Amino acid sequence: xxxxxxxxxxxxxxxxxxxxxxxxxxxxxxxxxxxxxxxxxxxxxxxxxxxxxxxxxxxxxxxxxxxxxxxxxxxxxxxxxxxxxxxxxxxxxxxxxxxxxxxxxxxxxxxxxxxxxxxxxxxxxxxxxxxxxxxxxxxxxxxxxxxxxxxxxxxxxxxxxxxxxxxxxxxxxxxxxxxxxxxxxxxxxxxxxxxxxxxxxxxxxxxxxxxxxxxxxxxxxxxxxxxxxxxxxxxxxxxxxxxxxxxxxxxxxxxxxxxxxxxxxxxxxxxxxxxxxxxxxxxxxxxxxxxxxxxxxxxxxxxxxxxxxxxxxxxxxxxxxxxxxxxxxxxxxxxxxxxxxxxxxxxxxxxxxxxxxxxxxxxxxxxxxxxxxxxxxxxxxxxxxxxxxxxxxxxxxxxxxxxxxxxxxxxxxxxxxxxxxxxxxxxxxxxxxx
Amino acid sequence: xxxxxxxxxxxxxxxxxxxxxxxxxxxxxxxxxxxxxxxxxxxxxxxxxxxxxxxxxxxxxxxxxxxxxxxxxxxxxxxxxxxxxxxxxxxxxxxxxxxxxxxxxxxxxxxxxxxxxxxxxxxxxxxxxxxxxxxxxxxxxxxxxxxxxxxxxxxxxxxxxxxxxxxxxxxxxxxxxxxxxxxxxxxxxxxxxxxx
Numbered sequence: 001x002x003x004x005x006x007x008x009x010x011x012x013x014x015x016x017x018x019x020x021x022x023x024x025x026x027x028x029x030x031x032x033x034x035x036x037x038x039x040x041x042x043x044x045x046x047x048x049x050x051x052x053x054x055x056x057x058x059x060x061x062x063x064x065x066x067x068x069x070x071x072x073x074x075x076x077x078x079x080x081x082x083x084x085x086x087x088x089x090x091x092x093x094x095x096x097x098x099x100x101x102x103x104x105x106x107x108x109x110x111x112x113x114x115x116x117x118x119x120x121x122x123x124x125x126x127x128x129x130x131x132x133x134x135x136x137x138x139x140x141x142x143x144x145x146x147x148x149x150x151x152x153x154x155x156x157x158x159x160x161x162x163x164x165x166x167x168x169x170x171x172x173x174x175x176x177x178x179x180x181x182x183x184x185x186x187x188x189x190x191x192x193x194x195x196x197x198x199x200x201x202x203x204x205x206x207x208x209x210x211x212x213x214x215x216x217x218x219x220x221x222x223x224x225x226x227x228x229x230x231x232x233x234x235x236x237x238x239x240x241x242x243x244x245x246x247x248x249x250x251x252x253x254x255x256x257x258x259x260x261x262x263x264x265x266x267x268x269x270x271x272x273x274x275x276x277x278x279x280x281x282x283x284x285x286x287x288x289x290x291x292x293x294x295x296x297x298x299x300x301x302x303x304x305x306x307x308x309x310x311x312x313x314x315x316x317x318x319x320x321x322x323x324x325x326x327x328x329x330x331x332x333x334x335x336x337x338x339x340x341x342x343x344x345x346x347x348x349x350x351x352x353x354x355x356x357x358x359x360x361x362x363x364x365x366x367x368x369x370x371x372x373x374x375x376x377x378x379x380x381x382x383x384x385x386x387x388x389x390x391x392x393x394x395x396x397x398x399x400x401x402x403x404x405x406x407x408x409x410x411x412x413x414x415x416x417x418x419x420x421x422x423x424x425x426x427x428x429x430x431x432x433x434x
Numbered sequence: 435x436x437x438x439x440x441x442x443x444x445x446x447x448x449x450x451x452x453x454x455x456x457x458x459x460x461x462x463x464x465x466x467x468x469x470x471x472x473x474x475x476x477x478x479x480x481x482x483x484x485x486x487x488x489x490x491x492x493x494x495x496x497x498x499x500x501x502x503x504x505x506x507x508x509x510x511x512x513x514x515x516x517x518x519x520x521x522x523x524x525x526x527x528x529x530x531x532x533x534x535x536x537x538x539x540x541x542x543x544x545x546x547x548x549x550x551x552x553x554x555x556x557x558x559x560x561x562x563x564x565x566x567x568x569x570x571x572x573x574x575x576x577x578x579x580x581x582x583x584x585x586x587x588x589x590x591x592x593x594x595x596x597x598x599x600x601x602x603x604x605x606x607x608x609x610x611x612x613x614x615x616x617x618x619x620x621x622x623x624x625x626x627x628x629x630x
Contacts, residue, residue, distance in 0.1 A: 087530055088570060117570065131475075132483055139475035140482070148474050205469035217489055223573045225566035227489065276486055285492050285556045287563040291548060294617065300542030302553075304617040399625040407624050411546055415622075 075100075080110055081179045081188075090118025093160065095188025098316045098335065099181045104155070104363060104370040106191035108246050113253045114160050114189065116224035120273055124257035127221065129241075133279035136208035143257050146198055146243060153196040154240065154263070155369045157337045159309045160189035161266035161293055161414040167401060168410045170434050174320075181321035182432045186420065187314050190335075192370040195261050197242030200235045200277075213279035217286075218260050221275035228269045229283035230262065230307075238263050238368075241274065263368040264339030265307040266414070268293055298409035309339035311398050312417040313346055313373070313390035324428035327381040332359075336371045338392035343371040345391040350377060352385030352421065353400075359388065384424040385433065401434065488574075490562040494607035497561065500578040501602035504595060507587025510580050514569050523591055531570075535591045538612055551592025555617055557609035561585045582606070 071078065078100040086092030093114040096106055113119075124143045132138035164187050166172040172186070179185040213232055220226040230239075240261040243250060250256040255272030262269050268288060283289065283305070295303040313336035318324060332350075336343045342365045347356035359373040373388070389398040401418035423433045480487070490496040511523065518531030525533035537547030546552075550560055565581045567573045576584070586601040589609060595601075601609075 091570075117567070117573070130478060130483055130486060132478065132480075132487070138478050138480075138483070140478040141475045145474045145476075149472060150470075202470075206472060206475055219486075219489070223567070225488075225573065227566075278487075278489065280491070282491065282493075284489055284562075285559055286489075287559055287567075290556065290559055290617070291550075291554050296541060296546055296548070297618075298542065300546075301616055301618050302541075303620055306620040306622065308620075308622065310622060394623075396623055403625045411544075 111191040134210040134213040156263040157192040163189035164416040183319040195242040196244035200239035217278040218271040219276040221273040227286040295412035311338035311392040320430040332375040336390035341393040346373040348375040387421040497603035502582025504590040507583035
C-alpha cells in the first residue's frame with residue numbers, strides 16, 4: 001500500500017527480482033568450501049587436478065579502463081535492495097548488504113538510502129548554506145567557504161530509527177524474493193563511513209550564537225524540505241557539517257554537496273542536502289518530529305525527540321542465506337554499535353542464550369562507530385541457535401525482544417535494538433527465529 | 435665529560451619544562467579568548483533569507499499574513515490533493531498518499547491509526563508541511579491562501595473546526611489539537627539489564 005506512510009519499516013513482499021540468483025553465490029561458495037574440506041581431510045589426489053587458467057596466460061584489461069573503478073563482475077549481487085517497489089519512486093529506503101561486507105566501513109555505493117522526495121541533483125557552485133535565527137551575525141556560506149574552514153574526519157555509523165523495526169512483530173516478514181538475506185532485510189538501514197567536514201561548533205562560532213538559543217532547525221534543499229529540531233548541546237558536542245565520505249565527496253544519495261552528521265543519533269536527524277540552520281529557543285515541532293519518528297506506547301502516548309540509537313549487535317556471518325558446507329570450524333563475525341559511545345564487550349551464545357562467551361573485538365574502539373567482532377566456533381552439525389549481545393561503555397546491555405516489548409509494547413515502530421537470533425539447521429541452512 | 439653531559443641534560447630539561455608551562459598558559463589564555471574568527475561566509479539580512487525562511491512554529495512565528503476558508507479548502511483539495519489522498523482524504527487502496535483523517539481514540543489500541551486529527555499535536559505543523567512539501571510533485575507551488583484553506587479543510591474533516599471557519603495567521607496557532615498532550619520525553623535507557 002502506501003509507501004508514504006511507513007517507509008522506515010514497511011515489510012511488503014512483492015514482485016520477484018533478479019536477486020534470487022544471489023543464493024547461487026553462497027551455494028557455489030559452499031561448494032568451494034566442501035572441496036577445501038576434502039582436500040584438507042583426506043590424503044590423495046584432488047578430484048580435479050590443477051590446470052593453468054586463462055587469466056594466467058594472457059594480459060588483463062587495460063590500465064584505467066574504468067576511470068572510476070568498479071567491483072569485480074563476480075560481485076555483482078553485492079548490492080543495496082529495497083523491501084518493496086518505492087511508490088512514488090523517490091519515497092523509500094534501500095538497505096545495505098551487511099551479509100556480504102567485512103570490516104566496519106561501508107563502501108559509498110552501498111550506504112543505505114532513505115529519501116522523502118527522491119535524490120536531488122545539486123550543483124555545488126550554486127548551493128548555499130544559511131545559518132540564522134538567534135545569532136548576532138547571520139551568514140550565508142558557499143561550498144568553497146566551507147572547504148576553507150578547519151576540517152575533521154571521523155568514523156561514525158548512521159542507522160535509520162526504523163532499522164530492525166520488523167522485529168517488533170513476533171511474526172516478522174523477513175526474506176522475500178526481493179531480499180533473500182534477512183540480515184539485509186532486517187538490519188540493512190545501517191552503514192558506517194569516514195566523514196570529513198567542519199564541526200558545526202566551528203560554524204556557529206562564526207555567526208555568534210545567542211545564549212538564549214536552545215535548539216536549532218536543520219533543513220534540507222530537496223523538494224521535501226526535510227526539517228528536524230535538534231538540541232543545541234549536540235551542536236557544541238560532536239555535530240559535523242560534512243562534504244566528504246570515505247575520502248570522496250558525498251554521494252548524491254548521501255546529501256551531496258553538504259549534509260549534517262549527528263553521531264549516534266537516528267539517521268533522519270543527519271539532514272542531507274543541508275541548506276539552512278536556524279537557532280531558536282524552542283523546537284519547531286515539524287512533521288518529522290511529531291507525526292513521524294515518534295515512538296507510540298501502549299497507553300497511547302508517544303515518546304518524542306528520541307534521538308539516540310542504543311547499543312545493538314548482529315551476527316552477519318553466518319546468517320540466513322549463507323549455507324554451512326559441513327561440520328567443522330567457522331568464524332562467527334558480526335557488528336556491534338552504540339549511539340552513546342564505544343562498544344566495551346560483545347558476548348556470543350551458540351545455544352540460544354543459555355550460555356554466553358566473550359567475543360574478540362576486531363580493530364580500533366571508536367565512539368559511535370561500527371565495531372567488528374569475531375568468535376571461533378566449531379559446528380558439530382547439530383542444530384544450534386547463534387546470537388550476540390553488545391555492551392557499551394555506559395554499561396548498557398543490549399536487551400532481548402521480550403524486555404523491549406515489556407516496556408514499549410509493539411507499536412512504537414522505531415528504535416528496536418533487541419537481540420537477533422539465527423537458528424542453524426542440521427543441513428547447514430540458517431533462519432531467523434524470534 | 436659524563437658529568438658535564440648530565441648537567442647539560444638537566445638544564446635542557448628545565449628549559450623544556452619552562453616551555454611547557456608557557457605553552458600551557460598560552461593555551462589557557464587562548465581558551466578564554468573569543469573563538470577563532472576566520473572571516474569566512476557572507477553577512478546576510480532577513481530580507482535576503484525571506485524566500486527560504488518558511489518554517490512555522492507552534493506560536494505562529496513564521497506564518498504569512500493571509501487567510502483561507504474550509505469551503506475554499508474543499509475546492510483546492512479536490513483539485514490538487516485528492517489524486518493521492520483520495521476524495522475524502524482517507525487514503526487507502528489505489529492512493530499513494532496517507533490517510534489524513536480519522537483514527538481518534540485508536541492510539542492506545544492494538545491497531546493505532548495516526549492521522550492529523552488523531553495524532554498531530556500542533557495545527558501549525560499542518561500549515562508548515564503543506565506549505566513546504568505538498569503537493570508531492572509540485573511543492574512550494576501553493577499560495578498562502580491555498581495553504582490556509584487546505585489546513586482549515588483538513589481540520590474540519592477531522593472534526594476540529596466548523597464548516598464555516600476561516601483560518602488566518604492569528605487564529606491558526608490557537609487551534610487546540612486533540613492529541614496536544616499526547617507526547618512525552620525520552621526516558622531511555624528504559625530496559626533493565628538482563629540477568630547474567
